[in-house]
Amino acid sequence: SIASELEPAYWPKINSCKLNSFESKKSTLLYPNENPKIDAQGLAQKYNVQIGGAWKPSDCKPLFNVAIILPYRNRLKQLSIFINYIHPYLQLQNLDYTIFVIEQSKNKEFNRGKLFNVGFTEAMKMRNFHCFIFQDIDLIPQNPENIYTCSRLPRHMSSSVNTFRYNLPYSGLFGGAISITKQQFQQVNGFSNVYFGWGGEDDDFYSRLQNKGYPICRFCPDVAQYYMLSHKKETPNKERFTYLKSGSKRYDTDGLRNLEYKVLDQKLEPLYSWFLVDI
Ligand code: NGS
Numbered sequence: 001s002i003a004s005e006l007e008p009a010y011w012p013k014i015n016s017c018k019l020n021s022f023e024s025k026k027s028t029l030l031y032p033n034e035n036p037k038i039d040a041q042g043l044a045q046k047y048n049v050q051i052g053g054a055w056k057p058s059d060c061k062p063l064f065n066v067a068i069i070l071p072y073r074n075r076l077k078q079l080s081i082f083i084n085y086i087h088p089y090l091q092l093q094n095l096d097y098t099i100f101v102i103e104q105s106k107n108k109e110f111n112r113g114k115l116f117n118v119g120f121t122e123a124m125k126m127r128n129f130h131c132f133i134f135q136d137i138d139l140i141p142q143n144p145e146n147i148y149t150c151s152r153l154p155r156h157m158s159s160s161v162n163t164f165r166y167n168l169p170y171s172g173l174f175g176g177a178i179s180i181t182k183q184q185f186q187q188v189n190g191f192s193n194v195y196f197g198w199g200g201e202d203d204d205f206y207s208r209l210q211n212k213g214y215p216i217c218r219f220c221p222d223v224a225q226y227y228m229l230s231h232k233k234e235t236p237n238k239e240r241f242t243y244l245k246s247g248s249k250r251y252d253t254d255g256l257r258n259l260e261y262k263v264l265d266q267k268l269e270p271l272y273s274w275f276l277v278d279i
Contacts, residue, residue, distance in 0.1 A: 044270035
């Protein structure tokens, strides 16, 4: 049934963490502080975040863990707004989570899909994560019920964004913020690596899921509400439609399986694990 497909893939059982501590906030939409004080050490202490951006509840045992992968370049203010907001938000949900920031070096166009593949690969070297959230740092989840873990089906989490007046622009949209299990991500060979510049990589990823027979799911619009931080529009990739057309030829070869990159630097920051990569 639909209901069971929306359940977390690792729904907590007896003696494990309840997901109910956010009940009281249910009807309140949350907004980020757009001018947060940048005191990473202080925030890490206040919220008990382990170095590298990891946290889990101490009074119960989460039955799932999640890696949150954030592709990044040149948006320091947005990063600090997001990071300041997301730790307390996630802690309302009693998750075992780690935050990864994957920064692309300067020399090429931004490649969101490839950075997700890198994030997946590096996170898996640190720990055998069950569940991955791939998301943009300009998207602030507003409803604490939008749980940051995997459903049985891959989930489009950001289906209701203020900039689209909380409407879904097209039914195949699978961009912004998504959740997917490790196995599902490996089965579709991750994202394509060929999309440099804005657009198309998420549509390609959706086709990969369809190709392997995975329907996607979404929570209802009031749960899936996001507030988008403003920024100027990126330059679209002129090749994106050509790549999308020939996409199916590359599903098996282009992705996690042929991923090549170089880690230029890495650091366990107080609030996230940071990787600088040349792709
Ligand atoms: C589509 C893009 C997607 C993008 C979506 C929403 O047109 O990559 O718009 O973008 N696909 C192509 O360009 C082929 S948004 O308005 O949120 O910036 O995610």
